[in-house]
Amino acid sequence: MLTHIVFDADETLLDLRSAVTGGLEAVLGRMRQLDPAAAEVTLGDLESDWDAVFDGMSAAPVAEIRRAALTRSVARAGLDEHLDAIADLFFERRYALTRPFPDVLPALATLRRHHTLGFATNGNSRAERCGLAGEFAFEVYAHEDGLPKKPAPEFFGAVVAAAGVAPDRIVHVGDSPAHDVVAARRAGHRAVWLNRAGLPRPADLPADAEIATVTELAAVVAELSAG
Ligand SMILES: [Mg+2]
Structure with missing residues (x-):
């Protein structure tokens, strides 16, 4: 689940x-x-x-x-x-x-009905400065309190601590094969690769699913939860 x-x-x-x-x-x-x-x-x-x-x-x-x-x-x-x-x-x-892609806010509103949403970044895109104020139950930023960047295991440890659930209850979603899929899977999360640009899928990418927009995520997460 x-x-x-x-x-x-x-x-x-x-x-x-x-x-x-x-x-x-x-x-x-x-x-x-x-x-x-x-x-x-x-x-x-x-x-x-x-x-x-x-x-x-x-x-x-x-x-x-x-x-x-x-x-x-x-x-x-x-x-x-x-x-x-x-x-x-x-x-x-x-x-x-810096603003959300057009699919983002409607998708977050849908996903929030059944899931707790978090935000976890290596960069300096503060949610509240980028059109995402109030969208997340928790936010994790590399370099706060010395937290190393993804793909460091410590970063995902901070995500688990912020979520307050076991790693396998979390699905991580992102565009970086190395940071958001490989490292997230290594940390015990499920991982969805967001491929907005239609790039070729890297060989052996351990993604549980691949999507082109976050609109597709609700159906994908329902399927992963059931499986
Ligand atoms: Mg990214």
């Missing part, structure tokens, strides 16, 4: 990619206001600054990774002294633009 449904945030419930793009466009606009020479800097450059720092910092808080990326970006136009203001601008736009 599955009693709890726990959701990943970014790219599962929240359309983060377009929000990040909007944040970076605002950064680029401000850089060009501050120095016309920044006209040569492109959105692709700013995106590559994230890629350049991510691998060396993947366990760090996302806000720190973003600041490191923006440090490289402002340096492209000699605007290092404006880093704090530009980082503030990025986060203001990123949060203002």
